[in-house]
Amino acid sequence: MGMASKSIKTLLVAVFSIFLLLFSANSFASDAPAGGAEKHEASSFDPAKLIMEHIMDAHEFHFATIGEKxxxxxxxxxxxxxxxxxxxxxxxxxxxxxxxxxxxxxxxxxxxxxxxxxxxxxxxxxxxxxxTRNVVQMFIALILLCVLMIGVANKYKRNGAKVAPSGFQNAVEPVITFVRDEVGKPNLGHAYEKFMPYLLTVFFFILINNLMGLIPGSANVTGNIAFTIVLGVISFFVILFSTNRHFWAHIFNPPVPGFVKPILVPVEFLGIFTKPFALIVRLFANMVAGHIVITCFVMLIFIFGAMSKVAGWGFAPVSMAFTIFIYFIEILVAFIQAFIFTNLTAVFIGQSMEGAHHDEAHH
Amino acid sequence: MELLNPGVGLLVWTLLAFLVVFFLLKSFAWKPILASLKERETGIADAIASADKVKAEMAALKNENEAMMAKAREERAVMIKEAKETADKMVSDAKDKAKSEYDRIVAEAQTAITQQKNAALTDVKNQVGALVIEVAEKVLNRELSNRGDQENYIKQLAEGVKLN
CATH class of the missing domain: 3.10.330 (Vcp-like ATPase; Chain A, domain 2)
Structure with missing residues (x-):
């Protein structure tokens, strides 16, 4: 299954990020004693506030402030x-x-x-x-998604099934078949067709918002807890509505010795809620972390700049190199997180439908 | 913490947007796309299956043809052999027949010759006998005076005998 390789990829991303963070922290630490002037500048330049402003929702798309304008x-x-x-x-x-x-x-x-x-x-x-800017950006992204996907669908209708795909259709088709063959079919078996519209919508919904969020100056839609809560709660209901007798029997009467039941039943029952909760937090944390890391690297220039102009200019290329590196990783993460959310939703739906198999329950 | 505090506006708008996008894409994008993909895949699978079937059929046909050819060749060999045998038999039969006919004709001819020879000999014998009697008669009828005359006469008579 593709799950394992994807987990390794996310792990690699995490390791790289941590490595770079340590690296930057080291360089920051070694430079810190020299920058005694930092405290004076802190009143006018507050990186934490700027990062938060970047990550949080707002009532305007704010690009720059020049003087008082x-x-x-x-x-x-x-x-x-x-x-x-x-x-x-x-x-x-x-x-x-x-x-x-x-x-x-x-x-x-x-x-x-x-x-x-x-x-x-x-x-x-x-x-x-x-x-807000998250809402507006989400609407723009979704209008774009609808236009693109309905355009592709019309191409299929116009050309029929026998004509080879071309243009954007060619780019979308492998993604759709990937979601179908790697996410839907292995996890949901014969029932996969019923869930395909939902899984595809979730995947592209997250993906386009992840990618739109990477545009400089845009809002951090998928890194907002409200956005991920909605998707997670929808997943929760989809999982809940696809449960069967076996699933509930397994939760309230697990095949364990009687004295373990008082411990296991609450754990299993909590599991119903922790699964979508994990989805919510995973997407939110991944996306928000990516944005924080990128903004941090950009901020470093100004932190050094506040110490001395030379340090600021000197660090700019290093910072830019890291930013570009993280940006590429973020593009990867945009796809991986969309995939993981969709895949785990499919896994949970599959579990709720089977019930009998417990071995893959805890990821 | 501010970051973990979901805004009610974004919650509502996201839910609304997701539902609208889900139903829009479900009926206008995913359905036709998935249907087309499925149609194409089943079409390709069918085409491969039918190609395999045709290939198998062709192979069977070829085998059949080869078997037929082999059988025909065998039959031809048998027929040629038989024809040769028949021809040989006919020739030898004809030869035998011709020989027996020849033998028969020769035998008949010999029989006929023998018969005719015997008849001729009988005839000769009879004629000689008759001649002898005639000559003897004539001789007897003449006077047996002169020996010379007798001899001449016999000579004369003998000359008059025409052996045929």
Whole structure:
């Protein structure tokens, strides 16, 4: 099975990342004593805050700040409050968090209700349904995905099955057959056809958002816990709906001696929830880590730059080399994580359908 | 930690987007693509299977042809042999027949010759006898006075005998 080789690949990626992190930490440590000026600059340059800003969701696509001028695309804000009803306006109305608009204000990117005095009103519940940069980017990615895939599908319809694939169709076909033959068939057996639309959608849904997230200046959609929670919960329900009698019998009456049952039954029952939870955390952690590593390497330039201009310029090529290296790994990770999420979902569905086989249950 | 706090907006929009994309792609992309792939794969499998079948059929046909050829060759050899035998038999038969006919004709001819010779000899004998009697009669009829005359006369008579 392809699982093992993929696990080795992820392991390799992890090892490389750790190695590079150690390497960079070493170089950082050796340079740190020389940079006494770092503490002075910290007030104006906060790498942790910048990294967080990069990883987190926001109400605008923020590209750069030159002096006091922000180069950004503000996005629509949609707020619902049981007390105040539905409110819609553009984020630019907040004037980068300086102004109060329609009884709301932006506190570090979070929109909160304010009272007449302009202070945070905790009595008002606000549901922020805004088209944040993650939402907008996800929509763009999904429109692109739909257009591409329906275009490919139309090509199949137009040319019929006998004509060899061409162009983008040729690029997509091996991926689809891979998901079918390496993910669907081995894990789901004869029932694979029923799950193929779901598995393919999950795979390409994650993949296109992973890849879009790698574009510089774009949002980190798949590295957001909300995104992975939705996919994980959907997987949870798909797994739950495909369970059979054997599966539940195995959980509530495992084939073990009676005195082990009180221990094993809760463990097995928890397993139902830990599987999708692992999916959620794995995708989130992998993607967020990749983004953090890349931003860290870029930040290193400015950390060194803050110590001395020469160090900054000197470290820039090294940092760029690492960044480019990690970028290539991230492209690999984009595919691997999409595959792993899909494959593990298929494995869990397969387990819930078989029930009798327990040997592959714990990964 | 802020990073682990899911935004309710993104949760809702992601769920909505996933469901819309799932149903869109399911009916407009995955169904036709998977159907086409399956159709193509079964088509290729069928083509290979039928090609194998045709190949097997061709091989069987070839074997059959070879067997037929061998059989025909055998038959031809038998026929030639038989024809030769028949021809030889006919020739030898004809020879035998011809020989026996010849033998018969020769035998008949010999018989006929013998018979005719015997008849001729009998005839000669009879004629000689008759002649002798005639001559003797004539001689007796004449006077046996002169020996010379007698001898001449006998000579005369003998000359008158025409042996045929």
């Amino acid at each position: 922000h180069i950004s695309i503000p996005l629509p804000v949609i707020l619902y409050s049981p007390e105040r009803g539905l409110t819609m306006f553009n984020y630019s109305k907040f004037n980068h968090g300086h102004d109060v608009y329609e009884g709301y204000k932006s506190e570090e990117g979070h929109i909160v209700a304010v009272n007449a005095a302009g202070e945070h009103d905790t009595t008002v519940t606000v549901y922020d349904m805004s088209l």
